[in-house]
Amino acid sequence: MRADRLVAALLYLQTRDLVTAAQLAAELEVSERTARRDLEALAAAGVPVYSTAGKGGGWRLVGGARTDLSGLTAPEIRELFLLTGPESATSPRTRAALRKLVRALPAPLRPGAEAAARAGVTDTTDWTGAGAEPALLGTLRQAVVDAVRLRIAHARPGRPPRERLVHPLGIAAKAGVPYLVADTPDGLRTFRVSRITSATPTGEPAVRPPDFDLATAWRALAARMEDRMLAATVRGRAAPGTEGVLEGLFGGRIRYGAREADGGWTAIEVDGPSPEIVAAQLAGLGARVELLAPPEARAALARIGAELTARYGPATPAAAPGAPGPAGTPPA
Incomplete structure (x- = not known):
């Protein structure tokens, strides 16, 4: 298109003190006659470009003028x-x-x-205190920019930190939570930054896989994580007024069914990594949620209930002399 060519011509003029029609023609891969017509069209449109004839002549922007051509609308x-x-x-x-x-x-x-x-504001502060920027995030970003191999220690929940040598490739954020994307002997992996307990540059260059694209890699890695998050479905029913709590717990992983005529309870389906994990997340709602299937979820909830009853129920063994009694009872 001629409009695109005119933009390209002006960009080329901005990078040169003097441009001949032949040089512009070679740059735009057009004939010299077409290039000259384009330069004349720019001048006719009011762009401050003029020509000088003779040996050593050509086209230049008046006074080195610059025109915004970012392409942004x-x-x-x-x-x-x-x-x-x-x-x-x-x-x-x-x-x-x-x-x-x-x-x-x-x-x-x-x-x-x-x-x-001035039209909006994004506040990333988490009032629970869990949203603070991880201390090592700056170190990890710098390693990505410098393309330096890292020795990191990463701790999964309930496990001690494990040291690994990784090639840092990028930082991706999921719902505001940053993850390091890195190449490892086991292939591309993600590491939640808040679980990285140490990160030490080795001084060795990081190796970037050929044709690596962070956005494409993250989509594939995120899809695998989401598959694990949606591996099991638990079905049940919830009492009126629990919708806000359920949506806070599960977001888009909860679906509502029909509302019962008597009492207003609503059928629910919840996706999660396993029936046991979903049951544990629902345990705090007590009798306001009833799980119906699968049996593993019901068994997990019954086990949690039994453990809580054993610890806090009326069958709690009597406290030793001088020790605090249950629920605010003064020591004997």
Whole structure:
């Protein structure tokens, strides 16, 4: 398309003090006559470009003028600033980058970009305290940028840390939780950053697989994790008023069925890694949830109930003399 070619011609002019029609023709892979017509079209459109004839002549931008040719449309610019958020919610480095970007935009687009930056805020603080940025995240990011092999210690829940040599390839975030994507002797793996207890650069170069693309690799790795998260389905019924708690626990992994006419209980289906894990997550709702299938989920919930009764129920053995009694009873 000629419009694309004109943009390419102007970009080429911006990188050269002087350009001949022959040079532009070679760059755009068109005839010299077509290149000359394109240069004349730019001048006719008001772009500050002029030509000088004779030996040593050619085309140049007046005074080294520069025209914004980022290719960003007004809606794309607004979306970018909406995603970044207001200056008060960004780091000093991001604020500096935003100011440079605003200055680089054509004047008519600047008010819209600035308004978009003020239109929303993203607060990543988790009031439970679990959302703080992991201490080693900066180290891991730097290793990815520097392409340096790492020795990391990673601890799975309930297990001691295990040391591994990895090739860091990128950082991906799932629902705000950062993961290190790395190549290992066992293939591509993800490591939840908050579970990495140490990370030491080895000084050796990291090896990047040929044609590696982080977004493509993450989609494949995430799909495997999601398959594990959805390996089992538990069916049951829930009392009225439990919807908010259930959705907080399971998000999109819970589905509602028909509501019973008497009492208003609702049929539910919940996906999870295993029936036992889903049962443990539902145990806090007590009698407000009844599990119907599979049998493993019912058995797990019964076992949890028995353990709680043994610890806190009326059959608790009497306390030793001088020890606190159950539920606020003063010592004997």
